Amino acid sequence: MNIPDHILSKVDENLHNKKKHPIETVKKIIYDCFPDFSRFDDISPKVAVRSNFDDLLIPKNHVSRSLSDTYYVSDDVVLRTHTSAHQTEMLKNGEYSFLVAGDCYRRDEIDSCHYPVFHQIEGVRVVESVVDIESDLKSNIELVIGSLFGDCQFRMRSHKFPFTQPSWEVDVFYNGNWLEVLGCGIVHYKIMKSCGLEGSSAWAFGMGLDRLAMILFDIPDIRLMWSSDERFIGQFDGSIKKFKPFSKYPPCNKDISMWLGDSFCENSMNDIIRGMSGDLVESVSLQDTFTKDGKTSNCYRVVYRSMDRSFTNEEVNNMHISCVELIKSKIDCVVRE
Ligand code: DAH
Numbered sequence: 001m002n003i004p005d006h007i008l009s010k011v012d013e014n015l016h017n018k019k020k021h022p023i024e025t026v027k028k029i030i031y032d033c034f035p036d037f038s039r040f041d042d043i044s045p046k047v048a049v050r051s052n053f054d055d056l057l058i059p060k061n062h063v064s065r066s067l068s069d070t071y072y073v074s075d076d077v078v079l080r081t082h083t084s085a086h087q088t089e090m091l092k093n094g095e096y097s098f099l100v101a102g103d104c105y106r107r108d109e110i111d112s113c114h115y116p117v118f119h120q121i122e123g124v125r126v127v128e129s130v131v132d133i134e135s136d137l138k139s140n141i142e143l144v145i146g147s148l149f150g151d152c153q154f155r156m157r158s159h160k161f162p163f164t165q166p167s168w169e170v171d172v173f174y175n176g177n178w179l180e181v182l183g184c185g186i187v188h189y190k191i192m193k194s195c196g197l198e199g200s201s202a203w204a205f206g207m208g209l210d211r212l213a214m215i216l217f218d219i220p221d222i223r224l225m226w227s228s229d230e231r232f233i234g235q236f237d238g239s240i241k242k243f244k245p246f247s248k249y250p251p252c253n254k255d256i257s258m259w260l261g262d263s264f265c266e267n268s269m270n271d272i273i274r275g276m277s278g279d280l281v282e283s284v285s286l287q288d289t290f291t292k293d294g295k296t297s298n299c300y301r302v303v304y305r306s307m308d309r310s311f312t313n314e315e316v317n318n319m320h321i322s323c324v325e326l327i328k329s330k331i332d333c334v335v336r337e
Contacts, residue, residue: 002268004275006274010117011103013226015103016119020236021236025213025236025238025239026209026216033144037098037125038098039101040099041100045080045105047080047085051088052081053065055191055194057162058163068265069106070106078105080105083100084163084206087191087204088191091195091197096126096202097126098123099121101120101121102119103117103118104119106118111282111285113214115226118211119208120207120209121206121207122206124202125202125204127201133201137184137203141182152172152174157170164183166185168184168185169182182208183207185204186202186203187202210222213225223307227307231308252305252311252316253302256323256324257299257335259297259336265332268331269331269333276326277319279307280306280316281302283302284300284302285300286299287300297336302320
């Protein structure tokens with residue numbers, strides 16, 4: 001319904017299963033923390049709206065459900081927005097300690113650490129005794145963090161997720177900064193009940209693999225994850241290794257100003273630019289905005305830069321002109337020439 005071809009073409013890439021890829025390496029480090037858990041990493045990302053949202057008690061009016069945030073295959077099927085989408089079916093199938101890794105999809109802004117396709121890993125464990133569940137969760141989180149980051153400080157901050165109660169976000173102190181690395185909590189009793197598990201308790205966590213890989217391998221731009229350039233992929237051997245950047249090509253900036261219509265959607269514009277330029281777009285950022293006579297004007301700066309080659313001015317100009325034409329015809333706005 002709102003899934004461009006360049007996104008659909010990513011569905012079979014499965015970077016999390018690609019041997020020696022940084023994302024696969026991070027996945028395996030986490031796998032090794034849970035040797036007796038069942039592992040699932042080839043479940044289709046096309047999931048029922050029910051599994052992705054309703055079963056997880058995500059309210060009907062939650063923004064994450066909107067067409068501007070989520071890719072819909074049909075009215076009741078989405079590209080999963082998180083691996084939590086598999087929690088309830090696993091629990092109903094009698095899986096009581098499991099890991100699910102997979103590609104997830106969200107419509108989002110364009111910059112060096114956002115890409116509409118990313119990877120997550122989910123861990124869930126049902127425990128018989130409720131008494132120690134929080135400390136069991138905490139010691140497992142500590143284990144994962146220690147395996148990834150070595151001996152470093154971490155903190156669990158109270159947070160809210162609809163599907164866990166209580167819930168936490170976990171930050172790690174790494175290279176002088178607090179980095180948010182995962183969400184976790186105690187699975188909501190209503191979910192346990194709907195899975196026929198009243199009387200038992202479970203903890204769950206979910207973490208993004210791309211950003212972890214970027215941090216641990218010093219990868220400066222998330223688009224590199226998708227590169228098949230030997231100069232990138234040839235650097236890795238299945239262990240954590242600092243990436244040695246190859247020469248950076250010069251950027252080319254283009255500005256585009258427009259009057260916004262009532263149904264203007266920035267993420268739809270981003271999809272057009274990403275679709276037209278492939279991975280040549282590095283960022284799209286709002287430079288300026290003003291309102292006059294009740295109408296709003298936005299000016300966006302589009303930065304084009306290739307990860308692996310130089311391009312001619314003519315190539316970028318033509319690509320940008322095509323983007324602008326498509327924006328004019330598909331997006332609710334009037335481009336100011
Ligand atoms: N699904 C959440 C997200 O994508 C992450 C998450 C939070 C997973 C808490 C969990 C959890 O299993 O308990 O942001």
